[in-house]
Amino acid sequence: MNDPEFPEDDHDFASHSGDGGGEESAGPARPIPVELHSFYEDRPFRSCTRCGEALEFFEEGYRVSKIHRESEVLFEYALCLPCLKNLYEESSEESRERLMRFQMERYREVSGFEECVFCDTWRPGEGRAEYGLIGICLGLDLLESNLVCGGCMEAMSALVSEQTRKSWDRFVEENFPGVPAGFEPMPIRGPVSLV
Ligand SMILES: [Zn+2]
Numbered sequence: 295m296n297d298p299e300f301p302e303d304d305h306d307f308a309s310h311s312g313d314g315g316g317e318e319s320a321g322p323a324r325p326i327p328v329e330l331h332s333f334y335e336d337r338p339f340r341s342c343t344r345c346g347e348a349l350e351f352f353e354e355g356y357r358v359s360k361i362h363r364e365s366e367v368l369f370e371y372a373l374c375l376p377c378l379k380n381l382y383e384e385s386s387e388e389s390r391e392r393l394m395r396f397q398m399e400r401y402r403e404v405s406g407f408e409e410c411v412f413c414d415t416w417r418p419g420e421g422r423a424e425y426g427l428i429g430i431c432l433g434l435d436l437l438e439s440n441l442v443c444g445g446c447m448e449a450m451s452a453l454v455s456e457q458t459r460k461s462w463d464r465f466v467e468e469n470f471p472g473v474p475a476g477f478e479p480m481p482i483r484g485p486v487s488l489v
């Protein structure tokens with residue numbers, strides 16, 4: 295993998311993930327951490343939440359998202375690249391532009407689950423607030439991971455149009471009956487872009 299956008303210096307990530315360290319030369323990929331495993335299946339995600347295809351066959355990777363509220367996993371999903379693109383394309387152009395601008399303006403060069411990728415909020419303590427964990431994965435490897443704090447999730451949610459919100463809500467309704475609508479399943483634009 296020679297993605298020119300991937301930062302060569304990923305020492306920060308290694309220190310955050312605390313997975314033994316000293317493996318900077320092993321390349322950007324590392325095993326998917328337990329925090330990004332499916333809580334319900336108690337193992338890494340195997341299939342796309344939307345289309346059901348086996349994730350290991352997507353050569354361009356997939357995205358895992360887990361939304362926590364207080365100490366529980368509110369909901370979680372894994373989306374293959376084609377499904378992510380479809381969700382993105384179902385959003386209005388205005389929403390896409392606003393979200394892209396928000397993400398481009400605020401994107402910070404941080405990886406891992408310690409601090410928000412869009413602001414300087416640190417991960418809330420146990421039993422507090424809401425936050426999202428996101429991992430860009432390829433097979434059983436993690437390429438990039440980020441935390442988005444509750445405030446930034448809300449801010450992004452406020453940027454989208456009625457039409458976009460409806461299409462996201464439909465995704466949530468179809469896949470997570472009983473979960474309140476209004477969450478953000480959009481791709482995060484980072485070093486490994488899935489847009
Ligand atoms: Zn899919």
Ligand SMILES: [Zn+2]
Pocket residue numbers: 410411412413414415442443444445446447
């Ligand atoms: Zn934030």
